Amino acid sequence: MSDAAPPRPWNHNVHYHRLVLREVPPHARTALDVGTGDGLLAADLRRCVPHVVGLDLDAAVLARARAAAPQGAWVRGDALRAPFAAASFDVVTSIATLHHLPDPADALRALARLTAPGGVLVVVGCAASSEPVDAAWDTIGVVQHQVLSRTRTFWEHTAPTVWPPPHTFAQVRDAARDALPGVRWRRLPLWRYALVWRRPADERVSSA
Template identity: 40%
Template sequence: MPFNHNDHYHRLLLRALPPGARRALDVGCGTGAFARALARQGVEVEAVDRDAAVIAAARALSPGIQFHQADVTELDLSQGQYDYISCLASLHHLPIDTLDRLREALAPNGVLVVLGCYREETARDRLISLAAVPVNAVCRLAVHLRERGTRPGVPAPVAMPTTSLAEVRAYAARHLPGFTLRQLLFWRYLLVYRRAR
């Protein structure tokens, strides 16, 4: 059933798009759904994913967006070039210090948003996870009924997160001054960082 937890949060992520943003980077773009959402806002989008199959699908669906099949940790990211950087359910596939490279690639007043997955560690984590199960089932059924007969998309690679929410928060506290972090339903958190002028 095609209910996508990341797609569910697109509108929330777009609220962090700074006014007048011109250039964006979407890290771990998959088949390009969020890159297309950004492009519809009038932003020039570059998107990167290391999986060849999802990049091929993204290119077919998204003319006008620059897609790169690459590991973002190996890309030459010039300092200060992006007004907005998004990282949807991909940070747990990368070393956490990738956040430092993404921070440096932000222009002054640029915004980094991470919709991340985390390892459940606390009673609160497990309680939120338990609450998400019935809501997830209803959403999956609703999307299934609405999209019956459509062809399934290319599946993105998945990996279990190894970093806890507390570890993400501690890293951000050292490297992303002024960040905010919210725990969300559907096994996600939202980290937002705005680079100073």
């Protein structure tokens, strides 16, 4: 009988967990994963942040996350009206959730409101291609998917999906720059983008 650990599940979202984890500040004590789905990113965050909350609106997928990790903190709620006080979390993350929401700028402002001074908001999202540069990224994504899906254990998540995304990469980029002054934006392969925003340590957050 083999004692080898089962292979780690992989998909386009799991692929970017390491990108998210690299942005976690050393002082972080609390984290919120918005649109947590099956809870895999929340589980990874728990390895470096003492208290992690997974938030999702879908009751069924949240129940599966809770069953897989009963020791975790799981909350059912809407990302735009999350039941937490302003500036509650040192880290706020979200993967493949923003395109489920009607207005990217409103969604990003809601997530930024939950981010504590000195904390970080990290979003990895999906969007639609619309510009010539997107075609190059899409080609890279196809090649990367073909290679990685042959060398990884591909896993299909159980959370609800929205496809195609309703907003283009350009629209989300512009919304992020409007909602989050100083945001870092990156286009990624595998049909994703990443944005990282840090709230200044001396900035006060309104509770309104």
